[in-house]
Amino acid sequence: MSVARFVRAARASLHEDIDAAIARDPAAASRSDVVLNSPGLHAIWAHRAAHRLWQRGGAARPVARVMSTLTRAVTGVEIHPGASIGRRFFIDHGMGVVIGETAVVGDDVMLYHGVTLGGRSLARGIKRHPTLGDGVTVGAGARVLGDIEIGADVQIGANSVVVKDVPAGAIATGIPAAVRMPGMPGEDPYEALFAEPALFI
Numbered sequence: 001m002s003v004a005r006f007v008r009a010a011r012a013s014l015h016e017d018i019d020a021a022i023a024r025d026p027a028a029a030s031r032s033d034v035v036l037n038s039p040g041l042h043a044i045w046a047h048r049a050a051h052r053l054w055q056r057g058g059a060a061r062p063v064a065r066v067m068s069t070l071t072r073a074v075t076g077v078e079i080h081p082g083a084s085i086g087r088r089f090f091i092d093h094g095m096g097v098v099i100g101e102t103a104v105v106g107d108d109v110m111l112y113h114g115v116t117l118g119g120r121s122l123a124r125g126i127k128r129h130p131t132l133g134d135g136v137t138v139g140a141g142a143r144v145l146g147d148i149e150i151g152a153d154v155q156i157g158a159n160s161v162v163v164k165d166v167p168a169g170a171i172a173t174g175i176p177a178a179v180r181m182p183g184m185p186g187e188d189p190y191e192a193l194f195a196e197p198a199l200f201i
Helices: 003-024 031-037 039-056 060-075
Strands: 116-118 143-145 171-173 178-180
Touching (some): 003 031, 031 039
Parallel strands (some): 116 143
Antiparallel strands (some): 171 178
């Protein structure tokens, strides 16, 4: 990839991330406000650079790890440089988020503060962390643990602990998380928004 093409792609990605942050954060006053004051966005940008180094392998990996550590110190967000993060990813508030080495996060995913995408195994060389599909939202303090699949458009409630696969479009709340599909027979779609208070805690 030429330098000019790389710069264009990087600029487009930055703009896309900013637009995603503004769309998902009602407190965002302006683009400059988001750029200057969103630790979740800063963590994502630093991760994208660290991940590129991680993919090079060899001597670049320790540098990527140091970048990740410095980013955690500044933003309160810990993303292992090996984690694969999709487009338009947003972390609201940021503080306390942990994303493990083998986690895979799809496009248009949103995490709130205190979320852990963690492992349940100490084995090396295997996938230990979850895969989140496109459009997933994970509430504050939730733990998603192990090599599990979270389908597209899933909503995970605040402080829930998810240790099993969740099908696309489902809602998962509680400890351990119970899974239900929205729009049960006879259920009013508007009232269904409030049927899971854990989504909003």
